[in-house]
Amino acid sequence: MIPPQINDTSLKIFRDGMATYVVFEDTEWEILKNYIELKVLQKKDHFAVSGKICDHIGFIVNGSVRYYHIKDGTEITGYFSFENDFVSSYKSYVTRTPGTGYIQALEQTEFAIISYNNLEQMLNHPLLAYKMERFGRLVAEHYICCYEERISSFILDTPEERYLKMLKTDPDIMQRVPQHYVANYLGITPVSLSRIRKRTVFQS
Amino acid sequence: MIPPQINDTSLKIFRDGMATYVVFEDTEWEILKNYIELKVLQKKDHFAVSGKICDHIGFIVNGSVRYYHIKDGTEITGYFSFENDFVSSYKSYVTRTPGTGYIQALEQTEFAIISYNNLEQMLNHPLLAYKMERFGRLVAEHYICCYEERISSFILDTPEERYLKMLKTDPDIMQRVPQHYVANYLGITPVSLSRIRKRTVFQS
DNA sequence: ATAATTTCTTATCTTTTGTTAACAATTTAA
DNA sequence: TTAAATTGTTAACAAAAGATAAGAAATTAT
Numbered sequence: 001m002i003p004p005q006i007n008d009t010s011l012k013i014f015r016d017g018m019a020t021y022v023v024f025e026d027t028e029w030e031i032l033k034n035y036i037e038l039k040v041l042q043k044k045d046h047f048a049v050s051g052k053i054c055d056h057i058g059f060i061v062n063g064s065v066r067y068y069h070i071k072d073g074t075e076i077t078g079y080f081s082f083e084n085d086f087v088s089s090y091k092s093y094v095t096r097t098p099g100t101g102y103i104q105a106l107e108q109t110e111f112a113i114i115s116y117n118n119l120e121q122m123l124n125h126p127l128l129a130y131k132m133e134r135f136g137r138l139v140a141e142h143y144i145c146c147y148e149e150r151i152s153s154f155i156l157d158t159p160e161e162r163y164l165k166m167l168k169t170d171p172d173i174m175q176r177v178p179q180h181y182v183a184n185y186l187g188i189t190p191v192s193l194s195r196i197r198k199r200t201v202f203q204s
Numbered sequence: 205m206i207p208p209q210i211n212d213t214s215l216k217i218f219r220d221g222m223a224t225y226v227v228f229e230d231t232e233w234e235i236l237k238n239y240i241e242l243k244v245l246q247k248k249d250h251f252a253v254s255g256k257i258c259d260h261i262g263f264i265v266n267g268s269v270r271y272y273h274i275k276d277g278t279e280i281t282g283y284f285s286f287e288n289d290f291v292s293s294y295k296s297y298v299t300r301t302p303g304t305g306y307i308q309a310l311e312q313t314e315f316a317i318i319s320y321n322n323l324e325q326m327l328n329h330p331l332l333a334y335k336m337e338r339f340g341r342l343v344a345e346h347y348i349c350c351y352e353e354r355i356s357s358f359i360l361d362t363p364e365e366r367y368l369k370m371l372k373t374d375p376d377i378m379q380r381v382p383q384h385y386v387a388n389y390l391g392i393t394p395v396s397l398s399r400i401r402k403r404t405v406f407q408s
Numbered sequence: 409a410t411a412a413t414t415t416c417t418t419a420t421c422t423t424t425t426g427t428t429a430a431c432a433a434t435t436t437a438a
Numbered sequence: 439t440t441a442a443a444t445t446g447t448t449a450a451c452a453a454a455a456g457a458t459a460a461g462a463a464a465t466t467a468t
Contacts, residue, residue, distance in 0.1 A: 071360050078359045091349040101356075133337040140344030145295040147351035152305075154358040154391050155282045156275050159455080178415065187358050192455055194417055362456095363425080383446065396425055398447055414465065423456070428449100435444065 006038035006112060010061045014112035017059055017084050021138040022131050031127055035118040041105040047087060048103040053096055054089035056113040063109025066181055069101045077181040080106070080173070086139060087111065106177065159188045160196050210242035210316060214265045218316035221263055221288050225342040226335050235331055239322040245309040251291060252307040257300055258293035260317040267313025270385055273305045281385040284310075284377070290343060291315065310381065363392045364400050 006014075011033060018024065024032055039058065041047060047065060048054040060083050067079040078101070081087050092099035093116060114122075122128045123136075153162050163186055166173060173182060180190035188196075210218075215237060222228065228236055243262065245251060251269060252258040264287050271283040282305070285291050296303035297320065318326075326332045327340075357366050367390055370377060377386060384394035392400075 069356065069360055076360055078356060090345070091352055094345050094349065130334050130337065133334065133341050137337055137341035137344055140341055140348055141294070141298050143348055144344055144351065145298065147348065147355065148295055151351060151354055151358075152273065152282060154355075155388060156273055156280055180415070184359060189456060190416075191418090191457080195455085198417085382444085384444095393426060394446075395427080395448090399425085402447085410468085412465100412467070414463100416461105416463070418461085419459090421457085424453105425455080426453070427451085430449085431447085433444100433446070435442105437442070438440085 006033075006036055010038060010110060010112055011036065013061050013084075014059050017112075018135060021142070022135040024131060028127060028131065031125065032122065035114060035122050037113050037115070037118075039111040039113045041109050041111070043105055043107050045105050046102055047105065047111070048089040048092070048099055048101070050100055050102055051098050052092075054092040054099050054103075055116050056088065056111075057093055057119065058087040058111035058113045060085050060087060061110040061112055064106045064176060065103050065109060066106055066177070067101055067103050068181075068184075075102075077184040079185065080177055080181075082176070086143075090143075154187060159186055159192065160200065162186050163193065163196050164200065210237075210240055214242060214314060214316055215240065217265050217288075218263050221316075222339060225346070226339040228335060232331060232335065235329065236326065239318060239326050241317050241319070241322075243315040243317045245313050245315070247309055247311050249309050250306055251309065251315070252293040252296070252303055252305070254304055254306055255302050256296075258296040258303050258307075259320050260292065260315075261297055261323065262291040262315035262317045264289050264291060265314040265316055268310040268380060269307050269313060270310055270381070271305055271307050272385075272388075279306075281388040283389065284381055284385070286380070290347075294347075358391060363390055363396065364404065366390050367397065367400050368404065 064082045068075045068077040089099035122132045183190040183193035268286045272279045272281045293303035326336045387394040387397035
């Protein structure tokens with residue numbers, strides 16, 4: 001099985017990204033890299049679509065994506081990911097069931113990707129299994145921490161507080177993402193975000 | 205190191221709970237069980253408190269807990285856990301930093317617990333490490349899926365829809381938990397939940 | 409460069425939620 | 439059993455958000 005070649009620059013960035021969680025030695029990496037492929041999406045192309053099983057987990061080498069759902073015929077954006085983030089319809093990927101949302105490139109975006117089958121092979125490979133399990137655990141734990149924060153903010157903060165916190169946490173998000181997507185992400189309407197920005201004398 | 209004894213009934217329930225994710229053989233279990241302790245909290249006792257590092261991960265053998273934060277001097281309940289759930293201030297436990305919230309028993313509650321040190325030892329034990337990493341990954345993935353659902357609901361659904369969905373997902377929650385806690389959990393005030401229940405001819 | 413599309417703001421009106429307070433109902437404690 | 443505390447409901451009013459629409463601003467496409 002000869003996977004589509006991924007270039008060395010992207011591979012290096014991906015290796016560094018994984019090293020945040022688990023460091024792979026050169027000998028391990030020589031094996032591991034054979035399971036990594038490259039994917040490039042143009043603006044508005046989809047990484048995952050509703051109704052289909054999401055077959056890959058991606059790592060953004062450069063670019064960005066948004067997660068959205070369709071409710072009553074309109075798109076509602078729930079999340080964004082940027083460089084060095086992992087991307088997938090996790091539930092779909094993990095449970096092998098059709099996803100309920102979409103993941104779309106906000107601009108031309110380059111991913112290092114691991115197919116479900118390749119991940120299975122890595123998890124069964126005697127020289128990779130242990131570190132891959134560990135890697136998976138640490139990544140999952142990291143995202144749990146992020147999600148915890150996000151849920152707390154819905155429980156504890158008003159939309160206005162959520163907006164102001166976001167400006168501190170992701171100072172450049174308003175520059176990189178259309179405002180009406182950000183509004184959805186905050187759980188409010190675009191009109192409402194516009195009003196909040198007006199009354200908070202929008203810093204940034 | 206001789207840990208406080210945990211009784212066999214509770215241990216069996218905990219073993220079944222872990223087996224949802226990874227099955228441990230008898231020989232493995234004989235080692236593993238030495239790292240498990242028992243904890244019993246009376247109603248209103250705390251499993252974790254704000255400002256302190258949460259040193260244990262718990263598994264509810266029987267009973268229930270609520271997660272809450274204090275904002276402007278008042279308690280806001282963000283989550284509940286019941287039998288067969290894992291319980292911890294995850295971020296605190298994982299990152300070894302003081303937690304920002306509280307976990308409190310809603311009734312007398314019995315936990316199988318793993319201290320951070322014991323978990324480290326298990327993760328370093330040659331006969332347990334691999335399966336424990338895998339177990340950790342699968343549990344974390346499971347909670348990611350749950351959290352994804354919850355966040356989606358804040359983005360996509362109105363409070364009323366969120367309430368109705370909850371009735372389907374957790375049909376007995378209104379019986380087990382005070383209503384004003386549930387209101388917080390839904391991201392609204394107790395008064396608002398009372399109104400929603402009135403106008404939806406509260407089923408259940 | 410111009411037209412078309414998308415995005416953002418503003419205004420009006422409606423609906424919902426938050427706030428506060430009073431009271432009833434229920435649970436807990438003495 | 440009675441008293442105290444907690445919990446749930448309802449009402450009145452204020453504040454915020456949703457819905458819709460119109461127009462301005464910015465971006466994208468031709």
